[in-house]
Amino acid sequence: xxxxxxxxxxxxxxxxxxxxxxxxxxxxxxxxxxxxxxxxxxxxxxxxxxxxxxxxxxxxxxxxxxxxxxxxxxxxxxxxxxxxxxxxxxxxxxxxxxxxxxxxxxxxxxxxxxxxxxxxxxxxxxxxxxxxxxxxxxxxxxxxxxxxxxxxxxxxxxxxxxxxxxxxxxxxxxxxxxxxxxxxxxxxxxxxxxxxxxxxxxxxxxxxxxxxxxxxxxxxxxxxxxxxxxxxxxxxxxxxxxxxxxxxxxxxxxxxxxxxxxxxxxxxxxxxxxxxxxxxxxxxxxxxxxxxxxxxxxxxxxxxx
Amino acid sequence: xxxxxxxxxxxxxxxxxxxxxxxxxxxxxxxxxxxxxxxxxxxxxxxxxxxxxxxxxxxxxxxxxxxxxxxxxxxxxxxxxxxxxxxxxxxxxxxxxxxxxxxxxxxxxxxxxxxxxxxxxxxxxxxxxxxxxxxxxxxxxxxxxxxxxxxxxxxxxxxxxxxxxxxxxxxxxxxxxxxxxxxxxxxxxxxxxxxxxxxxxxxxxxxxxxxxxxxxxxxxxxxxxxxxxxxxxxxxxxxxxxxxxxxxxxxxxxxxxxxxxxxxxxxxxxxxxxxxxxxxxxxxxxxxxxxxxxxx
Numbered sequence: 001x002x003x004x005x006x007x008x009x010x011x012x013x014x015x016x017x018x019x020x021x022x023x024x025x026x027x028x029x030x031x032x033x034x035x036x037x038x039x040x041x042x043x044x045x046x047x048x049x050x051x052x053x054x055x056x057x058x059x060x061x062x063x064x065x066x067x068x069x070x071x072x073x074x075x076x077x078x079x080x081x082x083x084x085x086x087x088x089x090x091x092x093x094x095x096x097x098x099x100x101x102x103x104x105x106x107x108x109x110x111x112x113x114x115x116x117x118x119x120x121x122x123x124x125x126x127x128x129x130x131x132x133x134x135x136x137x138x139x140x141x142x143x144x145x146x147x148x149x150x151x152x153x154x155x156x157x158x159x160x161x162x163x164x165x166x167x168x169x170x171x172x173x174x175x176x177x178x179x180x181x182x183x184x185x186x187x188x189x190x191x192x193x194x195x196x197x198x199x200x201x202x203x204x205x206x207x208x209x210x211x212x213x214x215x216x217x218x219x220x221x222x223x224x225x226x227x228x229x230x231x232x233x234x235x236x237x238x239x240x241x242x243x244x245x246x247x248x249x250x251x252x253x254x255x256x257x258x259x260x261x262x263x264x265x266x267x268x269x270x271x272x273x274x275x276x277x278x279x280x281x282x283x284x285x286x287x288x289x290x291x292x293x294x295x296x297x298x299x300x301x302x303x304x305x
Numbered sequence: 306x307x308x309x310x311x312x313x314x315x316x317x318x319x320x321x322x323x324x325x326x327x328x329x330x331x332x333x334x335x336x337x338x339x340x341x342x343x344x345x346x347x348x349x350x351x352x353x354x355x356x357x358x359x360x361x362x363x364x365x366x367x368x369x370x371x372x373x374x375x376x377x378x379x380x381x382x383x384x385x386x387x388x389x390x391x392x393x394x395x396x397x398x399x400x401x402x403x404x405x406x407x408x409x410x411x412x413x414x415x416x417x418x419x420x421x422x423x424x425x426x427x428x429x430x431x432x433x434x435x436x437x438x439x440x441x442x443x444x445x446x447x448x449x450x451x452x453x454x455x456x457x458x459x460x461x462x463x464x465x466x467x468x469x470x471x472x473x474x475x476x477x478x479x480x481x482x483x484x485x486x487x488x489x490x491x492x493x494x495x496x497x498x499x500x501x502x503x504x505x506x507x508x509x510x511x512x513x514x515x516x517x518x519x520x521x522x523x524x525x526x527x528x529x530x531x532x533x534x535x536x537x538x539x540x541x542x543x544x545x546x547x548x549x550x551x552x553x554x555x556x557x558x559x560x561x562x563x564x565x566x567x568x569x570x571x572x573x574x575x576x577x578x579x580x581x582x583x584x585x586x587x588x589x590x591x592x593x594x595x596x597x598x599x600x601x
Contacts, residue, residue: 095487108354109529110354111477112528112535112538121483122482125472126475126486128470129467129470131535133536156593157593160592183485
């Protein structure tokens with residue numbers, strides 16, 4: 001079903017905004033959103049909707065406020081101005097209908113935690129008391145493990161699992177409670193290319209099956225380029241949103257950054273060159289300033305299926 | 306110089322004459338040991354998953370300072386050690402949210418506490434046996450009021466842990482997601498520090514502040530070597546801690562040596578055995594991975 005390469009990727013994208021399922025239900029609505037820390041203005045006048053089943057990649061330089069945007073949606077950070085509504089009402093802390101997948105961090109050896117326990121925390125980890133074994137809970141956890149292909153290592157200590165396996169479990173954990181919106185904060189970071197592919201395909205499959213809205217913060221769009229419907233690009237205090245073809249263009253990003261930026265498309269990959277340093281950026285560039293290019297030919301194209 | 310009387314040395318370390326009478330006499334100590342084992346083993350699991358072993362050591366030194374001050378000013382050792390522990394636990398909890406900050410705060414607090422404790426002991430005019438008991442533990446008969454206070458505090462700690470068990474687990478192993486799911490991570494961390502302070506204060510009473518780690522860390526660390534089940538690990542950890550304490554007290558009864566070497570030795574031996582079991586499992590390739598049938 002999935003074929004890689006520039007042409008098919010573009011074809012896939014073109015049909016996304018088309019009336020496949022006509023006007024879809026809005027999961028998250030942001031109007032006039034602004035976030036400011038003291039003098040530092042991250043973004044302002046932010047307007048966008050996330051619709052059910054829509055996969056939106058959030059791109060931008062370090063310090064452009066990508067992760068802060070997720071924090072606002074999670075209710076951990078207040079907007080400086082504007083409104084943000086999830087399923088029609090203002091965002092609140094600890095909403096069970098929002099799943100969250102952070103970047104993979106190697107789990108500590110000091111914790112008694114197996115694969116199934118990590119997923120179970122998503123099911124009822126927020127409740128007080130002891131996690132008493134119940135048949136219904138067990139069935140739910142088993143079903144989640146199965147749906148992300150993690151049954152094989154359900155009883156293995158999380159600290160001994162690979163990064164890709166841990167991220168599969170995190171997807172299962174985030175899907176507990178039947179969320180309507182999935183927030184992913186660099187979930188592919190520190191994974192190798194095969195696992196990047198596998199984990200992003202897993203997220204893609206579930207958003208289609210469950211009609212989930214997905215906001216996917218990433219510094220590198222390429223692993224998910226053929227899956228995303230739209231791109232939200234944050235830079236220079238402002239933003240652009242649209243299909244990858246509309247946003248990932250030299251003239252659009254140059255205008256956004258206020259300085260010349262080149263977007264190069266090659267072998268179905270997008271490379272952005274010449275991004276100015278962000279206010280607090282350490283490694284300077286937004287995404288893949290050429291550093292991923294050597295991987296491109298062998299890894300991205302058609303090796304898997 | 307080497308005219309050590311081995312028989313005499315042996316009888317100082319192990320002496321089981323009149324054992325039956327001694328057991329009755331020290332019944333309270335044995336009960337105290339068992340209760341402490343349950344508390345230490347249980348909270349030890351969280352000490353491990355929150356990477357707080359060094360914090361336990363730091364709190365116990367301030368607990369020692371509090372106990373010494375309590376002794377000097379006649380307020381009482383129990384009260385003093387409670388105040389010392391809780392103050393230390395809260396300072397570490399509020400200032401040390403990040404582990405790097407936490408370690409430096411503990412490293413600053415610990416020698417200060419120890420010094421303060423030594424000062425109070427040096428000024429204390431009473432018998433010196435009491436003094437060193439605070440550092441290395443004492444097998445003096447635990448009297449009834451003291452046993453009661455120990456049991457009361459232990460009940461508070463155990464009930465407190467059971468109430469916050471699940472969200473505390475979530476916050477300990479996966480703080481980012483827990484916080485995204487609405488778990489009050491910061492509040493739980495302070496609650497945990499309070500419970501830890503109480504647990505350390507009761508442990509200091511029996512094993513002494515230098516050896517608290519052998520109850521609050523070693524049993525849980527041993528249990529984690531042989532299991533990663535969130536149910537088996539706390540149970541094993543409690544079992545190991547109770548074995549070390551009760552076994553240690555029983556062995557120490559007749560001798561004239563403090564109980565702590567017995568307790569720490571048993572607890573260390575259990576840890577070594579658990580490591581050996583883990584190593585042999587790893588060699589045999591036991592991982593818990595299930596092979597999925599190839600029928601797709």
